[in-house]
Amino acid sequence: SVRVRWCNRTYMITFAFSVISIGNNAFGGATSLAFVTFAAGSTLTSIGNFAFDGATALTSITIPASVTTIGPQAFQNTTALTFVTFDATSTLTTIGNYAFLNARALTSITIPASVTSIPEGAFYGATALTSITIPASVTSIGDLAFQDATSLASVYFLGNAPATIGITPFLNTAPGAKALIRSGTTGFTTSGTPALWNGLAVEVVADTPMPAQTPQLAETGASEPIALGVMASMSATLVASGMFLLHRRRKLG
Numbered sequence: 001s002v003r004v005r006w007c008n009r010t011y012m013i014t015f016a017f018s019v020i021s022i023g024n025n026a027f028g029g030a031t032s033l034a035f036v037t038f039a040a041g042s043t044l045t046s047i048g049n050f051a052f053d054g055a056t057a058l059t060s061i062t063i064p065a066s067v068t069t070i071g072p073q074a075f076q077n078t079t080a081l082t083f084v085t086f087d088a089t090s091t092l093t094t095i096g097n098y099a100f101l102n103a104r105a106l107t108s109i110t111i112p113a114s115v116t117s118i119p120e121g122a123f124y125g126a127t128a129l130t131s132i133t134i135p136a137s138v139t140s141i142g143d144l145a146f147q148d149a150t151s152l153a154s155v156y157f158l159g160n161a162p163a164t165i166g167i168t169p170f171l172n173t174a175p176g177a178k179a180l181i182r183s184g185t186t187g188f189t190t191s192g193t194p195a196l197w198n199g200l201a202v203e204v205v206a207d208t209p210m211p212a213q214t215p216q217l218a219e220t221g222a223s224e225p226i227a228l229g230v231m232a233s234m235s236a237t238l239v240a241s242g243m244f245l246l247h248r249r250r251k252l253g
Contacts, residue, residue, distance in 0.1 A: 017041040024048040024071065030055045038064045047074050049096065056080055059105075065089045072096030079104045082128075086112045097121055097142070104128055113137050118145050120166065127151060130174075133158065140164035147171045155200060156180045161187025170199045178203050
């Protein structure tokens with residue numbers, strides 16, 4: 001089931017623990033969707049293609065540990081999305097192409113240690129992104145992965161350089177953007193002034209700390225919800241495209 005709660009002109013959705021999939025384009029164009037939460041013990045495994053594309057009021061989301069796949073363009077054009085937090089025990093393995101395209105408010109993110117590839121255009125145009133932590137498990141970074149992330153200044157690598165690097169993954173990031181690496185790691189350019197690796201200035205540091213992530217719920221300005229919503233009876237798998245349109249057609253209250 002899904003619980004919908006309205007607060008003035010925006011609404012929150014809480015997914016029950018039994019929901020295992022959010023379908024393709026489920027909340028595409030849901031411009032009033034401000035908050036997404038998941039019940040304790042969530043069994044969600046996948047977030048579909050374009051699932052939250054254009055959800056321009058969405059400010060934060062914590063991805064449950066059970067999620068293994070985020071589909072292509074799942075969060076593209078979520079222009080208010082500031083915090084994306086992964087559970088410490090995340091089992092995420094796949095991030096789709098252009099998953100966070102034009103997520104222009106996203107400031108930092110730590111990729112889970114279960115991920116092996118950062119795909120094509122994953123954070124293309126994420127103009128507020130200042131830092132990202134890449135785990136040792138990542139062996140490839142795709143074409144244009146961080147292109148036009150114009151504020152990206154610090155890329156923390158927790159392991160060796162990924163073996164496969166696509167076309168211009170760090171083009172047009174912040175001037176002087178750095179690859180911060182641990183002593184003894186391999187595959188990075190360490191000679192030259194500055195030493196450059198795929199356009200990033202390489203700096204060896206004693207440790208590569210993970211930037212703190214503090215998810216916050218933005219204030220909506222409403223002291224009480226206008227309507228406490230709907231408990232929708234749904235199958236465990238949400239596969240219908242355009243599910244948001246279905247919610248909008250139903251009477252809430």
